[in-house]
Amino acid sequence: VIEIVQCRMCHLQFPGENCSRGRGICTAGTEEACMVGRISKKDGTPWLTFKDCLKNCADVKGIKWSVYFVSFSCCRSHDLCNEDL
Numbered sequence: 001v002i003e004i005v006q007c008r009m010c011h012l013q014f015p016g017e018n019c020s021r022g023r024g025i026c027t028a029g030t031e032e033a034c035m036v037g038r039i040s041k042k043d044g045t046p047w048l049t050f051k052d053c054l055k056n057c058a059d060v061k062g063i064k065w066s067v068y069f070v071s072f073s074c075c076r077s078h079d080l081c082n083e084d085l
């Protein structure tokens, strides 16, 4: 069991661009995981992503939020695993 993993953190990133806000590394403890959140438009066009450490992280696909869809992916398999989710 890997108790602690490091995760990529980036609070705001637009498609095809580098992280524009809050780039860094966070540490996920036993109850946390690395996370990638994605927001896309109704037609599926990616709009922005964010990465962080998250407690009680759950994989969710396409929750409707206003005119957008929000998805979360979680991992804790290795350090910075959320860089390639």
Ligand SMILES: *[C@@H]1O[C@H](CO)[C@@H](O)[C@H](O)[C@H]1NC(C)=O
Pocket: 016, 017, 018
């Ligand atoms: C992202 O950052 C790298 C390193 O600073 C730079 O070389 C690259 O051109 C940037 N990419 C974009 C899309 O801005």
